[in-house]
Amino acid sequence: MNDLLWIIPAAPLAGFTALALAGRRLPHAAAATVGVGSVGVSAILSFLIGGLFLLYPPQDHAVIQSLWTWMNVAGFAPAVAFRLDLLSLLMILVITGVGFLIHLYSAEYMRGDEAFSRFFAYMNLFVSMMLILVLADNLALLYLGWEGVGLCSYLLIGFWSDDPANGAAARKAFIVTRVGDTAMAIGLFLLFTQLGTLDIQTMMQRATQQWPAGSGLAVAAAALLLIGALGKSAQLPLQTWLPDAMAGPTPVSALIHAATMVTAGVYLIARTNVLFTLAPVVQSLVAIIGSATLLLAGCSALVQTDIKRVLAYSTISQIGYMFLALGIGAWQAAMFHFMTHAFFKALLFLGAGAVIISLHHEQNMLKMGGLRRQLPVTFWTFLIGACSLSALPFVTAGYYSKDMILHEAWTSGPAGLLPWMAGVAGAFLTGLYCFRMVFIVWFGEAKTGATRAPGWAIHIPLVLLAILSIAGGFIKIPAMLGQVGSDGSVGPVGSEWIFQITALGFPLLGIGLAYTLYMRPRRLAQTRLQRPILDGIRRWWFVGWGFDWLYDRLFVMPFLRIARANRDDAADLIYQGIARLNLALHRALRATQSGQVRWYAAGIALGAAIILGIVVVT
């Protein structure tokens, strides 16, 4: 069975090839069958292989399937090899499972779109690249997947290219993540030159042997990989692209910009965790960045009016939690939160998408309201997703994963105190912005009527993801799945009850505040919060703490100024000089071509005289 591992990424790739070559001629139904079916094959295979893997654990808890040597140049010989272990198993289960549900949903969501088959071609390519990324046995192959998903993200954000704003958002996403990707590529060069291999397991072994903890090279390598992860996972300071990435179709936001691709950075750090353990400075930096990001993004999510932007900022914030967990060494907690987040955030995005198409592509929450009677299935599933996101105690998956992160932070001594405080404050913010969204969209008086009721292809993914958002926490698989390293269990701490009360209380507090502000008297939010200072803060948070403005001033405008100053390219001067010289020579020679016979005769006579002179003299 394990020999079939290669089919998991190959099936969506085949789907992409078929759709890319024949997509235009296929009817929509056939394109949907190919697109959804190929991911379905991967999903079924993943579950079969995963089940066997868990029932009969192989030696070393890893299966490696080596297909062929990619290239062999002067000792650099990365293989196209897939490695299945507990970490990549968790990833492929989530990618293919959630990916399949989102593909099914897209079949209805994108119905009637002109470029229907192109959409599924891109989506299939994305799934394939993402699977290559997580299954890759060496960092070169991982980088192939890493760039592949970046390309698909670009293509899908700008999918509706009629609107120039979508193209701009796509370019922004591509360029900002490129900053991180470049750093990561340099990191790979450094690792290869120092350790002589890109094979992850060998590399980690050599790193522990060659580099003492905290050595400069280990810090540099870990920092470069971290920058790559920051770009891909939209963390501070490279977070600005994700809110704009919402220009893409909603299933894209659910699959790429919530469930899978943006967590690639988390995966990368978990995968190379040995490096980060060797560089404690960088690891604590991961925790700090995660804490800062989750708070900043949480505040921005509070004041957004576009339903998808709320979810985008929420995604940044939740990935901040994962980085926080990675930073304090809680690898399993990070992967557990990745899993539950994939469930409930995909659910929320798909629910938002159902609302958006029911209202003819209306995304402004303030124009929604009282939709719970019109779209009951969507409402209940969305509510479950929101509860899971805001970590409603005991019943939701989000509670267990967030609780695990906070618990790890609480028990990891003084270093974990600040991250813990940020996490608790973030939990409060999450409850607040999440239920602000719920109350505004689903409760209150109806403002617009839903015109188009979603069909079964939308309802089935919603219901299944809702079930997973609840049950994903009960299985408590992190103990077994997503295992990335040794983990010393920590005994109960005396002040355990303080921790429990805060962990339980803060999300509820946030939800309660959301209720008083946005539910009770509807005017409270509109009158009390209208003071100038508050309004200024609101606007500041609305634009994402002004990072776009700052980057515009710091990078974009100076660059444009330089480009403008250098409009007549300095390097071109040489070539223009050659052209000018030739032109001048041409003009001079043209003057001799006077067309008058007598001048020619004079020329001939002069030439003859000169030649004769030369002959005589010499």
Add this chain to the structure above:
Amino acid sequence: MTGIPPEHAILLAAILFLLGLTGVLVRRNVIFILMSIEVMINAAGLAFIVAGAAWGQPDGQVMFIFILSMAAAEVSVGLALVLRMYHCFKTLDADAASKMRG
């Protein structure tokens, strides 16, 4: 046939040649240009004769016969061209035919 030193005869040929060349360069009328060319050709012929006489060899006279026949051919072609030119431009001014200017 003694008495004329070859230097003098060569000098005469050179003077004739330069006169002809000056005529070619200075004259604008095509007929006169042709006549000046004849003068130059004959100057060259004279130089051959003188050289042949100086060395006592017949080659100089043979060359002169060649030059003479070539000059006849040249004149016939040249006059034909002059006729065509007059037909096209209604003038014999050589500078008028300057359409080939670059």
